[in-house]
Amino acid sequence: MSPRPDPDALGFVLTDVARMLRGAFERRIANAGLGLTPGEARTLVRIATLEGGRQLDIAQRLGIEPMTLSTYLDRLQSLGYVERRPDPADRRAKLIFTTPAAGAMIAGIRTEQVELMRQVTSGIAEEDVDLIRDRLRQLRANLSALEEDSSALAPARGTGR
Amino acid sequence: MSPRPDPDALGFVLTDVARMLRGAFERRIANAGLGLTPGEARTLVRIATLEGGRQLDIAQRLGIEPMTLSTYLDRLQSLGYVERRPDPADRRAKLIFTTPAAGAMIAGIRTEQVELMRQVTSGIAEEDVDLIRDRLRQLRANLSALEEDSSALAPARGTGR
DNA sequence: GCGCATAGTAAGGTCCGCTTACGATAAGCC
DNA sequence: GGCTTATCGTAAGCGGACCTTACTATGCGC
Numbered sequence: 001m002s003p004r005p006d007p008d009a010l011g012f013v014l015t016d017v018a019r020m021l022r023g024a025f026e027r028r029i030a031n032a033g034l035g036l037t038p039g040e041a042r043t044l045v046r047i048a049t050l051e052g053g054r055q056l057d058i059a060q061r062l063g064i065e066p067m068t069l070s071t072y073l074d075r076l077q078s079l080g081y082v083e084r085r086p087d088p089a090d091r092r093a094k095l096i097f098t099t100p101a102a103g104a105m106i107a108g109i110r111t112e113q114v115e116l117m118r119q120v121t122s123g124i125a126e127e128d129v130d131l132i133r134d135r136l137r138q139l140r141a142n143l144s145a146l147e148e149d150s151s152a153l154a155p156a157r158g159t160g161r
Numbered sequence: 162m163s164p165r166p167d168p169d170a171l172g173f174v175l176t177d178v179a180r181m182l183r184g185a186f187e188r189r190i191a192n193a194g195l196g197l198t199p200g201e202a203r204t205l206v207r208i209a210t211l212e213g214g215r216q217l218d219i220a221q222r223l224g225i226e227p228m229t230l231s232t233y234l235d236r237l238q239s240l241g242y243v244e245r246r247p248d249p250a251d252r253r254a255k256l257i258f259t260t261p262a263a264g265a266m267i268a269g270i271r272t273e274q275v276e277l278m279r280q281v282t283s284g285i286a287e288e289d290v291d292l293i294r295d296r297l298r299q300l301r302a303n304l305s306a307l308e309e310d311s312s313a314l315a316p317a318r319g320t321g322r
Numbered sequence: 323g324c325g326c327a328t329a330g331t332a333a334g335g336t337c338c339g340c341t342t343a344c345g346a347t348a349a350g351c352c
Numbered sequence: 353g354g355c356t357t358a359t360c361g362t363a364a365g366c367g368g369a370c371c372t373t374a375c376t377a378t379g380c381g382c
Contacts, residue, residue: 010290011182011278012203013297016224018179019339020304021172026368039369042173055330063177068370070331084330092329092378117172120303128296129171135285135293136174142281143181180370187337200338216361229339231362245361253347253360 021120028112034105035079041109043072044081044098048106052095054087063144081105182281189273195266196240202270204233205242205259209267213256215248224305242266 025038036044046062059069073096076082081102087093098106121129186199197205207223208214220230234257237243242263248254282290
């Protein structure tokens, strides 16, 4: 029963690593002249795996609110990396596609990402890296569940679900 | 050689987890009525372990810039959780102490933190949690090294985009 | 047609963190 | 002593990520 929180507790360490990682990624992307923010990069990558998806779907996959995604899309679109096409089946909806120009950018992101992670994980056995990733995915799943719980409690309008 | 980044790559997962964790922590702290932001909580906890330290030291431990810390201290001080006392040995410096009132707050933070992490790590073996924490600390160390390198190079960043 | 749900967005807010510039003090050097 | 340079903290202001609230346009059941 130590009476105070451990500054090396998992939560704090995780936060630290994420913050620093973001900073490092930012520097890399800036140096590489890619001209994207980390959030935009993440979004673009995710879109590439959900080619032709609706904004709501993509937002959900990214774990962000539709409005946040909308802002990123504005940027990505103005940079010519994605297109919003009307959904022929539903005129309210728009389908998101990457443009050919995005290919090089995505490859560039991947390069930076791989290289950065290579540096950052140096000194850690490959199995351990895999294990960490696996367990973090579990954490992410748990957190998703938590978020649903709390939004279920939340007194919101509609409250689908 | 897969031609595109994996959205489940370690870096992305880490970022996801951190963002969601922050959100969950925020909700918890808000619900508990503690009235601190996560950054302030982290700062307060760290101060408690460095009782009487200088701001520069604390900032370094937290991995943030002194100015950022200064802002947090303003808040924590106005809430009555910390004190800035002049350093008798150096009149430029100030030493940071927690107040008695901070005790309950720190205990509260700990409670929330422990409870949250319990939920979040559910389904993961305890050894694995420890292992993750250890390896993440290694990552953090690597990132610290990276940051030092890059600040040594001091590349003009910015790129208005 | 009417009402309500849903897709996207405009507007604006919070939090975290950074940089730049500056005043006050300390410390080194002549 | 007096000058210069380094260091501690801070005022001011910025960018990025994400959120909530409120609105438009469309779809859909009745």
